[in-house]
Amino acid sequence: MEQIINWLANILSNASWWGLPVEPAASVIVWAVYGFILALVVAPMAMIVLTWLERKIIARIQDRIGPNRAGPFGIMQAMADAIKMLTKEDITPLGADRIPFNIGPGLAAVASILIFAVLPVAPGLIGTDLSIGIFYVVAVGAFSILGILMSGWSSNNKYALLGAFRAVSQLVSYEVPMVIALITVAVVAGSMSTLTITENQTLASGGWYIFAMPLTFLIFFLASVAEVGRSPFDLLEADSEIVAGFHVEYSGLKFGLFMISEYVHALAVAALSATLFLGGWNGPGVAQAVAASPFWGGVLGFVYYLLKMGIFIFIMMWFRGTLPRFRIDQLLDFGWKLLTPLSLVNLLVMAFIVRLFQPGNVSMGAEIPAGPLASWGGIGQTITMLVASVLLVFLTTLVVRAFARRSRARGFRAIAAIEN
Amino acid sequence: MEIYLFFLFGGIAVVGALAMVFNKNAVHSALFLLLTLVMIAGLYVLLNAQFIAVAQIMVYAGAIVVLILFVVMLLGAELGESIPRWLTLRNSVMVLLALVFLTVSGTAVYDWLYSTQPITGTVTDEVIARQGSVQLVGESLFTQFLLPFELASILLLVGIIGVVVLGGWRLVQHRQRGE
Numbered sequence A: 001m002e003q004i005i006n007w008l009a010n011i012l013s014n015a016s017w018w019g020l021p022v023e024p025a026a027s028v029i030v031w032a033v034y035g036f037i038l039a040l041v042v043a044p045m046a047m048i049v050l051t052w053l054e055r056k057i058i059a060r061i062q063d064r065i066g067p068n069r070a071g072p073f074g075i076m077q078a079m080a081d082a083i084k085m086l087t088k089e090d091i092t093p094l095g096a097d098r099i100p101f102n103i104g105p106g107l108a109a110v111a112s113i114l115i116f117a118v119l120p121v122a123p124g125l126i127g128t129d130l131s132i133g134i135f136y137v138v139a140v141g142a143f144s145i146l147g148i149l150m151s152g153w154s155s156n157n158k159y160a161l162l163g164a165f166r167a168v169s170q171l172v173s174y175e176v177p178m179v180i181a182l183i184t185v186a187v188v189a190g191s192m193s194t195l196t197i198t199e200n201q202t203l204a205s206g207g208w209y210i211f212a213m214p215l216t217f218l219i220f221f222l223a224s225v226a227e228v229g230r231s232p233f234d235l236l237e238a239d240s241e242i243v244a245g246f247h248v249e250y251s252g253l254k255f256g257l258f259m260i261s262e263y264v265h266a267l268a269v270a271a272l273s274a275t276l277f278l279g280g281w282n283g284p285g286v287a288q289a290v291a292a293s294p295f296w297g298g299v300l301g302f303v304y305y306l307l308k309m310g311i312f313i314f315i316m317m318w319f320r321g322t323l324p325r326f327r328i329d330q331l332l333d334f335g336w337k338l339l340t341p342l343s344l345v346n347l348l349v350m351a352f353i354v355r356l357f358q359p360g361n362v363s364m365g366a367e368i369p370a371g372p373l374a375s376w377g378g379i380g381q382t383i384t385m386l387v388a389s390v391l392l393v394f395l396t397t398l399v400v401r402a403f404a405r406r407s408r409a410r411g412f413r414a415i416a417a418i419e420n
Numbered sequence B: 001m002e003i004y005l006f007f008l009f010g011g012i013a014v015v016g017a018l019a020m021v022f023n024k025n026a027v028h029s030a031l032f033l034l035l036t037l038v039m040i041a042g043l044y045v046l047l048n049a050q051f052i053a054v055a056q057i058m059v060y061a062g063a064i065v066v067l068i069l070f071v072v073m074l075l076g077a078e079l080g081e082s083i084p085r086w087l088t089l090r091n092s093v094m095v096l097l098a099l100v101f102l103t104v105s106g107t108a109v110y111d112w113l114y115s116t117q118p119i120t121g122t123v124t125d126e127v128i129a130r131q132g133s134v135q136l137v138g139e140s141l142f143t144q145f146l147l148p149f150e151l152a153s154i155l156l157l158v159g160i161i162g163v164v165v166l167g168g169w170r171l172v173q174h175r176q177r178g179e
Helices: A002-014 A022-061 A076-087 A098-118 A133-154 A158-189 A194-199 A214-228 A252-277 A286-292 A294-322 A328-356 A374-419 B002-022 B026-046 B050-075 B089-114 B125-131 B133-142 B146-178
Strands: A361-363 A366-368
Touching: A022 A076, A022 A098, A022 A252, A022 A294, A076 A252, A098 A133, A098 A252, A098 B026, A133 A158, A133 A194, A133 A252, A133 B026, A133 B050, A158 A194, A158 A214, A158 A252, A158 A328, A158 B050, A194 A252, A214 A252, A214 A294, A214 A328, A214 A374, A252 A294, A286 A294, A328 A374, B002 B026, B026 B050, B050 B133, B133 B146
Parallel strands: none
Antiparallel strands: A361 A366
């Protein structure tokens, strides 16, 4: 990326008649191009490719063949669907509130695309390295709730409104465990910047976070899948209950924007999971390759990144192919009574372990003494965290089992009382 | 560049606030409120307070405005009172001109009073670049403003418990009667 910037800077310095300082102007243009490519090429392509992939994978899971007529392996089927979507009539219902109705889909799609601004997809390739990176992801994700709510309400349709209500109750409740899981990662990494988190996951400093914090990963991934609204958490568009939920009145490209929003958000969740827990672009040979040639090192890192993203995308499709949909009360119980308390306890335990292993330093003028186990280093910390996570999972299982037994016994008593 | 952005964000914020107050439709009012708050977050970014800006967006767009919208939609109370009668075009233009005059004269007086002292604080761009805005906010919360911070958190805790008590009270009574 540096090379591209330098090359563009050279071109622009020959045409410095516009009176802007050359170096920042060149990087601004490079990042603008990066953003345009992300928004205008990657987003629609992600939707097209992922729809095809999803239909194929779910077909295989359900012992079918899936699309296989158009092109090799039916890959042109998604193209044909996209063209069909583009040429359909754009309908605005008569009773709809026109302006929110038209802004809604765009807001949802933009919110999903904006997440990619802080994701380091390859060594040296990141939109912008904010010091508040993962906090930004949460804030931007909030806009997709708003887009759903706006479009659900302005459609002036009872099913759309029901879908919007479900969306709000679901997304707001699952945001809490997701944010707490993100805070846990930030505490362990000592930073909220996605780039620093990626760089902290080398072998020397303790390895990928999925080994240190499998429980945090589980909480984050489940809450994120719920946040995207994918199966088994797809209550906001449960077609057997409320037709299609919030986007029932949309047609043509506006419906397409919702599809883009969903698939790009799923992609962003996969990318974020890969960044936070699988070490982003870290992998065997990346450091050497970057040292030898920044460009080919970047390509290698990008390949690793895509592979890691692919794992999570596949897991999400696997969910969709196998798991039945939650009921709304089960969904909220799961979020508030299990994930939220568990993530809080997890945060406390992880913060305690981090303090034990913290090397001493001087920060903001105050001297911070080293933790008692600081000499064990990153690997020791990883192993301790792993043991703590397994213990936490075990304790949670015990607690959940006790509650389940009690409620089952209560149910039996109630039945017995009725029968007598 | 910064001054243009300031007027862009500030202008949209003011227009959004006016639209929020004078809108007939409660849902539109809530959306304009959000527009205003997001523009104010833009002003925070211009002041190098990215953390506060993102927190503002997260809290308002992610929770508060969404809940306001939720309640308004659930109650079906979208349509409120119409625009009051005293609000004519002439009156509003007069108020606007008065405000412009007040701002201009106030700025002139302010400049005349304080023209010799440049306005500086301890938190400069250089400090932010060295320590990061999150660390700065965290440090001042846990040193200089520890008492207000803890008080605010206790207040929030009391609020949460109060909501649970209010919401769960009927359930508790029901259980007591049932068993």
